Amino acid sequence: MTSVGLGVGTLAVLLTAFGVRAVTRRNLVLDADRGLGDAAERTAALIALVLSDRREQLVQIAIAPTVVAAARAGAAEAVRRGLPGRSVAQLERDFQATRSLDASPEASAYLQQLSRSGEFAEIFVTESHGYTVAGSRRTSDFVQSDEVWWQRAARGEPWRSDPLYDSSAAAVAVEFALPVGGDARLGLGVLKAAFSVRALGAIARSGDTTLNVLALDEADRVIAGAGGAALQRVPWQVPPRADSTVYASSGEGALRLRLAVAAVPGTTWRVVARAPEHVLYATLTRVGRVMIVVTILLLALLYGGVTATGNWLQRRLTSPVAALAGTAAAVAQGDLTRDVVAGSGTGEIADLTRSLDGMVNALRRLVGAIQSSADEAAAMAAQISASTEEMAAAGQEMTGTTQELSRRAQDQAEVVRAAATDATRMLEIAAKLAGQARAAAERNRSLVGLSQQFRSEMQESSAALDGLAAEVEHASGEATALLQASQQIGKFVAQTKAIATQTNMLALNAAIEASRAGESGRGFAVVADEVRKLATQAAQSAAVIEGTVQTVLKRIRGTHESMMRLGAAGDTARRAARSVGDGLAQVADAARENDAWSAEIHRAAEESERLVRDIARRLSDLAAGSENFVASAEEIAASSEEQTASTEEIASSAQALANAADRLGSAVQSFRLQKGPPAQAAD
Template sequence: MKWTVGKKIGGGFSLVLALVILMSGFTIWKIGEITANYHTFSKLNIEKMEMVQGTAADIANEGVTMRRFNFVGDPNDIPIYNDYKTKSNDRLKWLEKNLQAGTGLEYITSIKKAKEEYEKIAEMSMAAKQAGKIDEVARYMADAGAPYKATMTAAEKLTLDTRTYVIQEQEQYAKDARSSQIFLIVINIIVIIASSIIAFFISRNISRPVHTVAEAASQIAAGNLAADKITYQSEDEIGQLADAFNQMRISLRTVISQVSISAEQLAASSEELTASAEQSAQASTQVAVSIMEVATGTEAQGRNINSAAATVGNITTAIQEIASNASIATEISDQAAAAAQNGGSSIEAAIHQMNTINHTVTESALAVTKLGERSREIGQIVDTISNIANQTNLLALNAAIEAARAGEQGRGFAVVAEEVRKLAEQSQEATKQIASLIQEIQNETDNAVTAMNDGTREVKLGTDVVNTAGGAFTEIVSLASQVSGQVKDIASAIDRVAAGSEEMVVSIREIETISKETSGQTQTVSAATQEQSASMEEIASSSEALAHLAEELQVTIATFKL
């Protein structure tokens, strides 16, 4: 069976309530038993005393009635005497049946024996009175004195012993009542202690893991992802929360590690891209210088073309110099093309890396958003616990009111109700503290989401910049290829001019035309190299900005302890 926090709290309070109900039921039963025993005891003892005292009174009235009849001779005294005799005999039978040994039972036999002897003589005296035998009446009355006295003495002893027994039973009953009272007090104390122990264990089993989870949340909020795993064996809501925190720490650690590695790679790629852009700019500058030199030579060739026929030797020398410069320009153009291709490869790698960083940062933002949702779910659980504590407080208040109505008998129940109310108030205070901590976690989570969104936007901007640089590098590669081809064409043309130097005079006009075309082409190449140099500067600037963003990302990641 899965014991949730609500079941634990409900089970604890149910157990305490069961103990209180058992204690109350036992108290009511014990009080009822004591009351019933008291009523039975009182009724029986009162009846005993009435019977004993009535027996003594009836015997005394027998003697009075007998003497009055013997002196006065009133015939109405005879039925009165018989009535006293019958009542005293009935009382003696009841006492003989209900008295126990040691409580006056031994006097019943003496009373009956002396009473029979006395009644026999008394009836003989009354018969002599009716017959008018006055002398016999006096003699019978004198003979009846001794048994009558023995009867009254035994009756007095019976009365005294019965009274003593009743007093002793009353004292014993009082002792039993005090013992029962002490026993009930002990039972109440045991129930209170047991309830306190149950409440203590329930409170500790809830507060300890919650405190552990709160400390783990504080460490995560401070950026410490290297803390120990939360260990909690129960499968209740707190155990689920602990598992979620452990999984969240692992996920955050993985994401931050990946982002850190990507940031380092981004910084390295940015530095390489900057270096490549600078090299490409330098190469473009060299190409531009060479092309300008070619353009200058071509213009000089055009100005001197009218005197070419007379100075063939000088032209041959100039053509050789041009061929040499063209070879140098070809090599420089090839280097520029190779550098541009390398720069394009670096740009493609940077684009791929920026896309990876963008994907990683997006996943980080989603993970932090899930953390915020988990925190809100925890807040709902804490609200539920707070509502339970409120209901418990109301129940404790109602129980205290009912205990107050019960008066003295409900005093122990009132103490238990007060303890339950205090526990409910403590639970409310604990839930408030937990709610405050969860609010702080949610605030930190929202801040983290905002930071992740900002990082995502910055990475997107970096990606766009790198994509732009990639397009520029594509154009640079294309232009470098064109420049290389054009320079090679120039070198080939100059070679052909050198081979046909003997025919130069004849085709001077053709050379003039070629010189003009060469001048225009060199100007075009010069403009292209200038554009390439400007593009390389833009790429270098973008690479520096990208490196700065990577450094900021590394600083942000460094706040987390893995």
């Protein structure tokens, strides 16, 4: 007991010591990191403030009247000298000595004074064409308009260069450029200044000697701060840029550094605050040593306290509890004859002794009652089991009877259902037959009407064909008369041609005779010539008329032949129309007889449909009654089965009750209520 308490206490002290050490370490590390982060953030904010102040100062210089006047004077001087039309190379050669227009000595003096104050390493102003007007010292170029910074500032875009090393000033500088007058729309020129970052180095130096703060540009080059060469990359890994402060460690062993990196607002620069971890976390080492000593003292006190407490518990608690445990073990083995002896101990132990004695007495009474109840339950279970067996036999017999009755009723219902289905099919066939008979009667009536209509139409057609035949005969006679007249015209044309030929011969003879007569027959020759021409024209006209008459005769013969064929066809059609009329009369008579026969079939089909419908309705009623009878029989069978199942459950419950009574009797037989060996359980 003492060793267990000592082990538990030692474990608790060690766990507490380790937990306190972990929490203290975490808090100290957070405090140290917070100090690094505060230094980095404070330096970054100060650098941003200094850059903003320098830019604002440069804005004030750009709008100063002296600078504005110098830019305007320089533009006027450049125009006066005709400089805008020259090339850059020519301008650089012309102004190689001064590299400036020197248009405003006042502006040059003003800018030199600003440079001597130490705030700006270099400062100069250009006019609207990009030519240097005045500056704190001689610039490297005269024409600045081809430089990117000048073009951006002339458009009104803010421009700031990356940190550059100024060899003349032996310092790192940052260049700014902005439009003269503060507004690029004025088009006055550009002001450029190089700001020395010495002031940033003073800001980066912290009062805490354990910290080292550096300002780095985008390429991780040192801009300002102690412990780094100007514009040299740092020899350790810097975490990537982030919006919030980033913490990291770099290096190994005693050279391991803790870093806090903060971004400079408005720039791509970063500020790194660093310190050796063994210096930064020195307090953590001292606190750990103190905690080790405190833990050792607590363990010593724990060992002494646990030893004293164990001895006291052995006297006052362990011995009385061991005696009670022996009594409880005997009761657990079924020995209820053992008495509980009260001994020395605390108040709780005395209460436990009295409670255990009362429990043993109650168990004695309970075991006696259980033995008598188990015997009674076994006898009752035997009676219930016998009764349920009789009920189960009767239920099984009833179930068999109802199942046989249900099966026969189902067979009868199937037969009736099949008969009802056949009757339904017969009803459908009868209805279909009645419909078809009705349709046949309708078709016969329609056929009679159509045949009568066609007969009257054929009679009318026959009459029309008779009239057409008469007209054809008349037209044929007219064509014959026209043919004869055309033949007479042909004869007349032939005579005309003969007369024209003779006249032509007479005119020819007259002309010959006139030519023999000489001058006296000249007039007669003219008349003979005209007669000859007239005879020629008459012959030509007669020839044309003869051709026309021949064409007319040919067409008249064709028309006459067509009329004859048409007459023959009309006579044939007239005879066919009479035959069709007679046939349609016979069809109409047959259709009337068929109509009467179809009407009789329709009446018989309707009567059959009514009879089949009555049979189907009676069979449907019989099938419904059979199904109800089957359902009732099935319900009786189900009730019988449920009764049988209930009886079996009662029998099973009775058997379980008997088994439980046997097990209960066997269980309580292991208890001894009197002195002596325990009684054996009956088989």
